[in-house]
Amino acid sequence: MGREEEMVVESREWVLSAYASQGLPTSEHLKLNTVTLKLDSDSIPDRHVALQLLWLSIDPYLRTTMTGHQDGLYLTQLELNQPITAFGMARVIRSKNSSYKEGDIVLNPFSPVAEYCIIPSDSLRKLDPDAGIPLPDYLSSLGLPGFSAWVGIEVVGKPKPGENVFISAAAGGVGMFAGQLAKIKGCRVVGSTGSDEKWDLGPFSIVTSGRQLESSPFHPLLDVKLLKEEFGYDDAFNYNTETDFDAALSKYFPTGIDIYFENVGGKMLEAVLNHVNTRARIPVCGMISQYNQVWSEREGVRNLLNMVGKEVRMEGFLVGSYLNRFGDFAKEMESYMKQGKISSKHKIYNGIESFLESLASMFSSSNVGKVVIQVKQEMDA
Amino acid sequence: MGREEEMVVESREWVLSAYASQGLPTSEHLKLNTVTLKLDSDSIPDRHVALQLLWLSIDPYLRTTMTGHQDGLYLTQLELNQPITAFGMARVIRSKNSSYKEGDIVLNPFSPVAEYCIIPSDSLRKLDPDAGIPLPDYLSSLGLPGFSAWVGIEVVGKPKPGENVFISAAAGGVGMFAGQLAKIKGCRVVGSTGSDEKWDLGPFSIVTSGRQLESSPFHPLLDVKLLKEEFGYDDAFNYNTETDFDAALSKYFPTGIDIYFENVGGKMLEAVLNHVNTRARIPVCGMISQYNQVWSEREGVRNLLNMVGKEVRMEGFLVGSYLNRFGDFAKEMESYMKQGKISSKHKIYNGIESFLESLASMFSSSNVGKVVIQVKQEMDA
Missing domain, CATH: 3.40.50.720 (NAD(P)-binding Rossmann-like Domain)
Structure with missing residues (x-):
């Protein structure tokens, strides 16, 4: 990626196709679709960026946005047939905002559960690559x-x-x-x-x-x-x-x-x-x-x-x-x-296709550590 | 009372004879006994007073001291065959404490549910008869x-x-x-x-x-x-x-x-x-x-x-x-x-014999106002 000739990318993304009012969501409720994103300059609006997802944070609250009714956490319910959103970390691959350049690593609180996305850059936070903090920690101890x-x-x-x-x-x-x-x-x-x-x-x-x-x-x-x-x-x-x-x-x-x-x-x-x-x-x-x-x-x-x-x-x-x-x-x-006073443990699922399984795993009594999906292996991570 | 020749008084008092773990306490659990109190100087210890009860405050928490087990309010359970205690107002009829004289009206947070008692004067609070406040208000709005x-x-x-x-x-x-x-x-x-x-x-x-x-x-x-x-x-x-x-x-x-x-x-x-x-x-x-x-x-x-x-x-x-x-x-x-901004309503039971009924009445959905027992009609109240 990042080369001028790659103007189109295929991205798999999870959408909610039906609410699951009770029980664990299954493949009846969650579907993995493939979409094509155009990455040429005309296809990316001003002050938007194109991102390649690296990590996604999978948290229990996500379950409560898929019931179709409000109670408990009172979070806004996901819209049907729209991408599921989660807290994510990504690499900038195209930028129409001068504050972000290709290769920057950013946190995106409202990321689609997808491999790629084009989104407004307003709510992103750029990470300091020299901070010496392992990237998944930004989704757990520091997230x-x-x-x-x-x-x-x-x-x-x-x-x-x-x-x-x-x-x-x-x-x-x-x-x-x-x-x-x-x-x-x-x-x-x-x-x-x-x-x-x-x-x-x-x-x-x-x-x-x-x-x-x-x-x-x-x-x-x-x-x-x-x-x-x-x-x-x-x-x-x-x-x-x-x-x-x-x-x-x-x-x-x-x-x-x-x-x-x-x-x-x-x-x-x-x-x-x-x-x-x-x-x-x-x-x-x-x-x-x-x-x-x-x-x-x-x-x-x-x-x-x-x-x-x-x-x-x-x-x-x-x-x-x-x-x-x-x-x-x-x-x-x-x-x-x-000071070495905090130990973190991550339960890492690999690939965007593991979303359904990673979500369910939090509700198993054997769950240990912060559940994350490594969407894409980062060279330098 | 208050005349030297009256050295003995009969007092009716309520005792708990059995715990009521569930349901309303009944006459199986609460008994009205009659005891004789000696009021001569030798029978009243130093720093004690003899009181004639005027008013008793009947509050829901009393119920929770009669179950025989601790939970909920975690109040100390009443001892069996001992007088029940409640917040009371009384008139001093004998005093072995110079701070109190016959005729004083006092509040007694740990009063027996009785007509008369002899108790330590430490926890009493004397009321100002000129305050212009109706006596039962000290058990409700000001209690x-x-x-x-x-x-x-x-x-x-x-x-x-x-x-x-x-x-x-x-x-x-x-x-x-x-x-x-x-x-x-x-x-x-x-x-x-x-x-x-x-x-x-x-x-x-x-x-x-x-x-x-x-x-x-x-x-x-x-x-x-x-x-x-x-x-x-x-x-x-x-x-x-x-x-x-x-x-x-x-x-x-x-x-x-x-x-x-x-x-x-x-x-x-x-x-x-x-x-x-x-x-x-x-x-x-x-x-x-x-x-x-x-x-x-x-x-x-x-x-x-x-x-x-x-x-x-x-x-x-x-x-x-x-x-x-x-x-x-x-x-x-x-x-x-x-300023006339507070209205009080009292549900007044008459006589110490009404304790059981007054207690039960608080758990009826028709209860209105602060439940009190007027143990003795006060001449000037």
Whole structure:
């Protein structure tokens, strides 16, 4: 690419052909189409750029934009037969904006899930190639997952040293950073995670801070182990083997829970509310166990009254409302990364064709790390 | 009383003889005993006083101290075969503390539900007989209910003028003040309340700011009417006649709910969470619809995920944690009362023997006003 003679490119892109109100979306709802993009100067509007996608961030919220009705996260629903949009990283291959030149690497918050695109350049952010940060980190520790963890723990949760912090979905894209941030703040941190007996190897690889993980394939308890060894959690449990959540929380939190970073909802939240300490805080980032049901089919939480006696504050948040704090976050997180205090794990799917599988994998209890798609191998990445 | 020759008094007092884990407590759980108290100087310890009870405050939290297990409000359970304690107002009839003399009127936060008692004088507060405030107001607008409303609305809810505020159990002891305080802050306020078709006259009278209400007996819609006419609510609905809460909230909150003062829990909370605006606040004072079930039998709330998309903050509170603000509250509330901005309604039961009935009446949907027992008619009250 980038040579003048290549004026046309074929691009595969995912579109939503039907809403999936319940259950996991399948190939009945999501279609991979091929489109032809003209890359000649006349075909690219002013202040637009043509991009080749390198990486795509696959996040649980995407599921909630495909139901056809608004609730829960209240995100705008995708339009049918239009490309799905996600947070992406791309290389500029044509530019009609003098601020961007061919070869620049940019972040695109509203990228089509595609191999190529022509888009307005307004919302792009150019990356510094000399920053020494592995590119996928911009989609995880320094991206939406890291920022979500930071807002939830530091802004909403306000941890004090010595407090007991519980992280659910603790090995997932957001949870792994939430736990590490709470540890940095001097808390005792315990995480819950799930492993399937049959670890589905699938077409992905697990990479830690740019290094290939040695011990693949995973065994059932590996993610508990990694929570403790790689992410520094004080303790961890597998909710598929310790299925009595009340007993598990009694065991891991003998003095109660001060902060619960809520990622899963349902029965786990109910169990937590029977173990909270006075003035506990529950930042609610998401409830991934509930995304594939309509609200009236979700698990009801029966013990909210405990919030009175324990004076609990439960607070939902969307990172979009805290963008004025993104600079503070990025500065702090980069500093932790340079000090070697943050470990990142990426679950990397290869090729745009893996989108459907990568989306579904987040809702498997065996999910570990930040799910990303490497759309195109970058020479220098 | 007060004459030297009366050295012995018979006092009836309520004791808990068995815990009631579910359902309303009955005469199987609560017994009215008669005890004899010696009032001679040798029988009253130093720094103690003998009191004749005048008024008792009957509040929903009392129910949660009779279950025999801790959850919800996490209050200390009453000991079996010991007198039940409640917030009371009494007249000093003997004193072994020079700060108190016979005839003083005092508030006693930990009063036995009895006609007479001998207690330590440490936690008493003497009332100013010249303040011009009707005595029952110290148990309602200037007591725990008014303070609960103030903490919930002003400290936790933080209303802004023009916001839409929903009060459940809006004609009850706390709700009536919560709604009026929100109105004073410039909000649009709608309340929900219930009326039974058969209004149970019972052995009580309804009194407004010391005046006997003219329009007794009530008709089914009277409490909706009083919310609007006496308490100044912008609108109100009866949840027994408008049983589709979702439709009711669509009708009364076409632009959504900014603050929900939570008194009832269960299905009403669930309905509210489908009508909240971004950054809504839900101060949780109590959940009276849930007090007579063990937690696992309570109504589950299935749509907590909406708290994420709408960035809702839900916060339980106990007034005991805000006692450092009581002075601010009392000053503000007295000022509103002097300006005629606060209307109080009391549901007055007569005689200590009415305790069981007064307790049960709070859990009836027809409850209106602050429930109190007038233990003894005061000559000058």
